[in-house]
Amino acid sequence: MASSSAAAARxxxxxxxxxxxxxxxxxxxxxxxxxxxxPAALDLLAQARTGLEEAAxxxxxxxxxxxxxxAALRTAAAVLAARGRPETSPxxxxxxxxxxxxxxEIAPELTEWSALFASGAQRRARAEAGIRDAASxxxxxxxxxxxxxxxxxxxxxxxxxxxxxxxxxxRPDAG
Numbered sequence: 001m002a003s004s005s006a007a008a009a010r011x012x013x014x015x016x017x018x019x020x021x022x023x024x025x026x027x028x029x030x031x032x033x034x035x036x037x038x039p040a041a042l043d044l045l046a047q048a049r050t051g052l053e054e055a056a057x058x059x060x061x062x063x064x065x066x067x068x069x070x071a072a073l074r075t076a077a078a079v080l081a082a083r084g085r086p087e088t089s090p091x092x093x094x095x096x097x098x099x100x101x102x103x104x105e106i107a108p109e110l111t112e113w114s115a116l117f118a119s120g121a122q123r124r125a126r127a128e129a130g131i132r133d134a135a136s137x138x139x140x141x142x143x144x145x146x147x148x149x150x151x152x153x154x155x156x157x158x159x160x161x162x163x164x165x166x167x168x169x170x171r172p173d174a175g
Contacts, residue, residue, distance in 0.1 A: 037082040037158035044078035045159070047071075048151050055144050062127035065135035065143055069124040072117045072147040075154050076103050076110075082158050083107060107157075113150050 037045070051071030058064040076099045083106045100118035104111040120143060126134035135143075 037078065041078040041082040041158055044074045044081060045151070045155055048074035048078065048147075052144065052148055052151060055140075055147075061135045061137045061140040062130070064137075064140035065120075066124050066127040068140065068144040068147045069117065069120055069127075072143075072150055073099060075147070075151045076100065076114070076117070078158060079103060079107050079110065079154055109157075110154075113153075116146060117150070 036042075048071040051067055051074060055064050055067035055071060058067060080099060080102060084102070085106075098118065098121070100114045100121065103114040123135055123139070
């Protein structure tokens with residue numbers, strides 16, 4: 001029963017903007033698309049949103065940091081799921097690249113976000129490994145806020161459809 005209610009909550013939450021940890025979703029300026037993101041991307045956004053909600057209530061900084069970073073990674077994965085194209089060059093067989101390396105190629109407008117979260121990947125690995133003081137409470141809170149803003153930005157980029165102005169109808173008596 002818990003899993004069915006969680007799935008229903010994810011579906012319900014996938015249609016709206018992320019809960020804001022720092023302000024309304026209208027505080028970001030996205031590049032809007034005409035079509036809604038594919039289901040895989042929407043599911044990743046819902047998982048990221050759930051991860052941020054979980055991170056917000058965790059007591060230990062290492063856990064909060066790792067969970068918030070994972071939410072940011074799922075948000076990046078949603079962009080890749082919506083916009084990514086498989087590489088056709090032989091390079092794809094040479095080495096595996098992280099989402100943070102690929103994201104700027106797929107969505108150049110997210111390059112700075114990618115660099116920010118890539119710089120925290122080693123700290124996340126240390127936090128997940130249980131290394132004492134891998135992340136301070138401030139580090140975790142800062143990352144949580146950044147991940148929430150990143151999620152809201154990506155949701156606006158991928159999910160919301162722009163409202164285009166309607167053409168003015170000419171009056172029949174105008175000549």
